Amino acid sequence: MPLHPDIARALATLPAPPPGPLDPVAMRAAEEAQVPPLEQRLPLHSVEDTIARTPAGEVPVRIYTPVDAEAYGLLVYFHGGAFFLGSLNTHDHVARSLAKETGLKVVSAGYRRAPEAAFPAGLQDCHAVVRWAAENGGRLAWDGTTLAVAGDSSGGTFAAAVAAMAHDEGFDRITHQVLFSPSLDLDFDADRYASLRENAVGYGLETAGLKPFNAFYLDSGADPADPLVSPIKRADLTGLPPALIVTAEHDPLRDEGELYGRRLDEAGVGATVRRYPGAGHGFVQHFSWIPAYHRVFQETAAFLRSRP
Template sequence: MPLNPIFTDLLKTDFDNLYCLGIDKLREWYDNSWDDFQGDVEAVRFVEKRMVKTSVRDTPIRVYYPMNSGPYPVFVWIHGGGFVLGNIDVYDSICRKITNHVQCAVISIDYGLSPEYKFPEPLKECYQVIKWIYESAQVLNINPDKIAVGGDSAGGTLSAAICQLARDRREFPLVYQVQINAMYDLLGLTKPASRVENAEGYRLTTKAIEGFFVQQYLRELSDASQPLASPLLADSLAGVPNACIITSEFDPLRDEGEYYAKRLSEAGIEVCLRRFDGIIHGFFNMQRLLPEARDALALVCAKLSEVFRK
């Protein structure tokens, strides 16, 4: 399918040149770049800010509560931004919509960004926050047996790794995972064709992935071969939660997401895989601009609702 022409003006920006701005200016640009795309901010019952003490640092989280009464199932959200950019404010409207449409609590993690916090610190941090959520179920008024996790882009990568870690450590149960446009193979060791086909011209480039984001995230490039950095490289995916995986046709990360879904299915995991044709990386947060973004959100909400009703 041809690229959606709605992206024509957006893609006139020289995105690779932005990485020369320096981390602070790049983060400021990224946070502001979503202002024209995000959907309306819906009211929820209330929003609570908390701080969770982890071995990495004191981690800010934001808890969104729906209008109904608890204890609530909970969806833990991990934001995108290539491990380097983003924060919980960028996805505030998304979290509010999921809270209302699924009638669950949503907990968004403001994890430490790279290069200040390099692998495996953001993974440890998010994992420990979810363990705290599970252990603090009574305080949070949530159901500890109904915790799902998910994220966009790098947040999806972290959520996939968390599912593998939770399976192996058995410190808390997870009932579902959601990943949108996630990176499962940091340096493309599995040779995904989409990293060549969609290497440039579609906002996120292969050069940016491998030459900037991954280099900021890892201490050593050899760490990319670790499954907790590149979830696709795990020997086995058996025993992780069922999944909803969303990819985009013109995303360099498309093929590794679809290969990950295939490997999950081969391991006996129930997978809902949906590719959005004509669409680029980062579309999920373009709720005001794209019907496809709203369709993707509706799919996520439907899958979470189905899981939480069981």
């Protein structure tokens, strides 16, 4: 189907990108300027900023408690932003919606970003926060059941990579992985997937922009051939936690997400792939106010209620 009319109207109002190289500082400031004031955000029982003290260092985290209860399942969330954008603030609304709809306590990780922090700093932070959450179950009132990882776009890259890292080190507490429009193959050959050609221009994220937007991360030492950078390149997917992979019809990254789901299924890992029609990349962050797309959070809740 065509791009959703509300998305098309929003994209038509965006100014052309400024000429010259990308400026991380200016782009981050522009993102932060769009964050709504606290009184306009979805209310929850509590939202707390704290520090996760981990072997990777001190990682800022924001903990979202949906309701007053004795115990909760946990969801550790990694925001997107091409590894150099995004923050606890810019994705605060996503974490709030996840907490409200799933009923889980959400721990959002403020990991280090490129280019200031070279690979694998951000990935190490994300991995460490998952271990921290499990080790601090008493403080978080974890009920010892669900421990999910979730992320959108590059945050989905981290979620998939963290699930693999945990499996390889014998940490078997992660019960689910949720990947929203994930970036799973950072080899940006435009002929690798049909969606890179079909959705190359006009849908927000454009194929020609993938290399420059990810250059800060790749130039910091992230090798696209490394399965921790491009999770789809992992040879053996057996033993990973069940996955919900959400893709968008008009996303250049659509096909790599769907291929990853098929490969997980072939490896005996339960994988649910949901393609959202009329949507483009980043709809979970930018357009989940549209009812047809807000249901992604209810679908996530239903997936997380399933037991592996």
